Amino acid sequence: MGFSFLPKETKFFELFDSQAEKLTAAAKCFSRLAATNGFIEASVREMAGIEHECDDITHDIIDKLNRTFITPFDREDIHSLAHEMDDVVDLIYTIIKRMYLYKLDSNDDLIEFSKIIEESVENVVNVIKSLKDTKQFETLMNYCIEVNRLENAGDLMRDMTIVKLFDNTKDPVMIIKWKEVYQDAETVLDQCEDIVNIVESIIVKQG
Amino acid sequence: MGFSFLPKETKFFELFDSQAEKLTAAAKCFSRLAATNGFIEASVREMAGIEHECDDITHDIIDKLNRTFITPFDREDIHSLAHEMDDVVDLIYTIIKRMYLYKLDSNDDLIEFSKIIEESVENVVNVIKSLKDTKQFETLMNYCIEVNRLENAGDLMRDMTIVKLFDNTKDPVMIIKWKEVYQDAETVLDQCEDIVNIVESIIVKQG
Amino acid sequence: MGFSFLPKETKFFELFDSQAEKLTAAAKCFSRLAATNGFIEASVREMAGIEHECDDITHDIIDKLNRTFITPFDREDIHSLAHEMDDVVDLIYTIIKRMYLYKLDSNDDLIEFSKIIEESVENVVNVIKSLKDTKQFETLMNYCIEVNRLENAGDLMRDMTIVKLFDNTKDPVMIIKWKEVYQDAETVLDQCEDIVNIVESIIVKQG
Numbered sequence: 126m127g128f129s130f131l132p133k134e135t136k137f138f139e140l141f142d143s144q145a146e147k148l149t150a151a152a153k154c155f156s157r158l159a160a161t162n163g164f165i166e167a168s169v170r171e172m173a174g175i176e177h178e179c180d181d182i183t184h185d186i187i188d189k190l191n192r193t194f195i196t197p198f199d200r201e202d203i204h205s206l207a208h209e210m211d212d213v214v215d216l217i218y219t220i221i222k223r224m225y226l227y228k229l230d231s232n233d234d235l236i237e238f239s240k241i242i243e244e245s246v247e248n249v250v251n252v253i254k255s256l257k258d259t260k261q262f263e264t265l266m267n268y269c270i271e272v273n274r275l276e277n278a279g280d281l282m283r284d285m286t287i288v289k290l291f292d293n294t295k296d297p298v299m300i301i302k303w304k305e306v307y308q309d310a311e312t313v314l315d316q317c318e319d320i321v322n323i324v325e326s327i328i329v330k331q332g
Numbered sequence: 333m334g335f336s337f338l339p340k341e342t343k344f345f346e347l348f349d350s351q352a353e354k355l356t357a358a359a360k361c362f363s364r365l366a367a368t369n370g371f372i373e374a375s376v377r378e379m380a381g382i383e384h385e386c387d388d389i390t391h392d393i394i395d396k397l398n399r400t401f402i403t404p405f406d407r408e409d410i411h412s413l414a415h416e417m418d419d420v421v422d423l424i425y426t427i428i429k430r431m432y433l434y435k436l437d438s439n440d441d442l443i444e445f446s447k448i449i450e451e452s453v454e455n456v457v458n459v460i461k462s463l464k465d466t467k468q469f470e471t472l473m474n475y476c477i478e479v480n481r482l483e484n485a486g487d488l489m490r491d492m493t494i495v496k497l498f499d500n501t502k503d504p505v506m507i508i509k510w511k512e513v514y515q516d517a518e519t520v521l522d523q524c525e526d527i528v529n530i531v532e533s534i535i536v537k538q539g
Numbered sequence: 540m541g542f543s544f545l546p547k548e549t550k551f552f553e554l555f556d557s558q559a560e561k562l563t564a565a566a567k568c569f570s571r572l573a574a575t576n577g578f579i580e581a582s583v584r585e586m587a588g589i590e591h592e593c594d595d596i597t598h599d600i601i602d603k604l605n606r607t608f609i610t611p612f613d614r615e616d617i618h619s620l621a622h623e624m625d626d627v628v629d630l631i632y633t634i635i636k637r638m639y640l641y642k643l644d645s646n647d648d649l650i651e652f653s654k655i656i657e658e659s660v661e662n663v664v665n666v667i668k669s670l671k672d673t674k675q676f677e678t679l680m681n682y683c684i685e686v687n688r689l690e691n692a693g694d695l696m697r698d699m700t701i702v703k704l705f706d707n708t709k710d711p712v713m714i715i716k717w718k719e720v721y722q723d724a725e726t727v728l729d730q731c732e733d734i735v736n737i738v739e740s741i742i743v744k745q746g
Contacts, residue, residue, distance in 0.1 A: 284429070
């Protein structure tokens with residue numbers, strides 16, 4: 126197993142690596158803010174910067190894709206991968222912005238979510254870095270399995286958190302706000318799973 | 333009208349038939365639980381089993397697709413079809429899980445929704461079964477028209493149900509919970525329509 | 540820069556122009572209703588008519604696409620473009636229907652949103668009309684930039700509106716209703732951005 130591609134096409138892998146760095150930055154930013162209850166205006170601006178940088182890289186990938194005739198793997202997979210990666214950073218930005226705009230204080234459940242997200246993103250980043258050398262097939266599949274496991278953990282976490290929310294919160298407005306935040310947090314884990322699904326399908330086609 | 337394909341490609345039709353069986357099982361499970369107010373933990377587990385089996389079949393289709401060079405119809409149509417079918421089962425599972433987690437009791441509107449969904453799924457299953465023999469073109473189109481009709485009925489049903497909910501429910505938390513359930517129920521009918529739209533486009537291309 | 544295509548293929552451009560007219564009609568209808576607080580049953584029926592006409596055109600485009608071998612640009616781009624245009628009209632219809640069903644009265648924020656949407660749709664329509672003559676490349680790109688600017692304006696507008704909603708509204712049911720309307724209004728601007736993104740990618744590929 127393994128790809129063959131022209132040297133200049135390594136540019137795609139470099140761009141995906143840059144995008145992966147933004148995912149790490151976003152997940153780490155969220156974890157830190159959740160742990161320190163740091164959802165202030167300056168933090169939203171910091172995260173907006175990361176989101177903007179990731180946007181630029183995504184635009185570069187799509188632009189390069191539209192101008193390149195031979196690509197290291199299927200065009201539509203490159204397209205989906207770039208957009209799904211971008212979606213993760215967008216949604217983490219949305220969560221941080223909402224925590225600030227909704228004037229919510231962090232809590233243990235949000236911290237727990239941020240840790241699961243950070244762990245999942247770490248595995249996604251490893252998957253992306255392995256793309257350029259699929260000889261380490263087994264290691265790569267282990268990262269994918271871990272992302273699937275964390276998505277299931279997030280599902281359970283969201284269900285339990287929303288049950289607690291409905292059972293323990295008197296103020297319906299707080300329910301509206303937190304329900305949105307927790308559901309978004311779980312959706313980040315879905316998006317991570319979508320990314321490794323695309324990678325798995327790329328590998329099968331190359332196999 | 334009619335496809336030609338290599339014998340071994342019939343495997344795709346078999347897999348779609350298996351997926352169709354899971355749609356039937358999911359819709360029937362939901363109908364039964366709505367009619368008996370049976371949204372207890374054991375029912376969620378039962379439905380989780382169906383959802384898991386459908387996941388496995390979906391994975392088999394995508395995997396087979398990635399490994400097959402010549403397919404009975406466009407690759408992207410097979411891909412979309414498998415995922416849209418899976419989405420129906422996922423969303424019915426989500427509705428059942430929410431009824432349990434939100435501690436909601438079934439009512440006449442939910443029963444009505446479950447009946448429309450069961451009817452729509454029945455037609456979708458007939459459409460899927462007709463895929464391998466498109467000579468029965470007119471019968472197939474009648475199933476498609478019926479799915480469209482039921483989607484319109486569901487739209488109206490959701491609108492009327494949500495108006496009733498806002499007009500008659502004092503507790504905002506109950507509004508939050510039921511609004512989500514009713515909107516999901518209507519979305520199942522949208523997904524059924526998406527499936528027959530894909531099939532219609534497959535047939536036009538083969539025509 | 541510029542396409543070459545067989546004469547009969549101009550039919551695609553004509554169909555997209557017809558779809559663009561429905562976008563204009565929908566945006567103008569929404570603006571008028573927001574300005575006059577005209578969300579009555581007759582208005583919903585009027586907008587349902589526009590939505591239905593746009594549906595028919597979308598169906599014509601997809602049908603023509605499935606029956607045409609050589610297309611003026613990538614099949615999947617025509618497919619996405621037709622569906623994204625249709626989504627704009629669908630969502631404006633949904634907003635108008637909700638204003639009526641939820642018995643909401645228009646306000647300054649909704650009027651402001653409707654103006655931004657009308658402006659964005661105007662630029663989208665100009666982009667679509669330029670598709671058949673991409674020699675006016677710079678003019679076309681200016682329309683696209685304007686749509687991006689309005690999407691950012693809408694983002695800010697939605698954030699500020701929802702903060703105001705949470706800060707100033709006592710009744711949680713009103714928060715539920717308006718939050719949905721404002722978020723949908725912002726999503727229309729996202730959809731307009733999606734459309735020009737597709738057009739930009741078409742142009743790069745032709746470049």
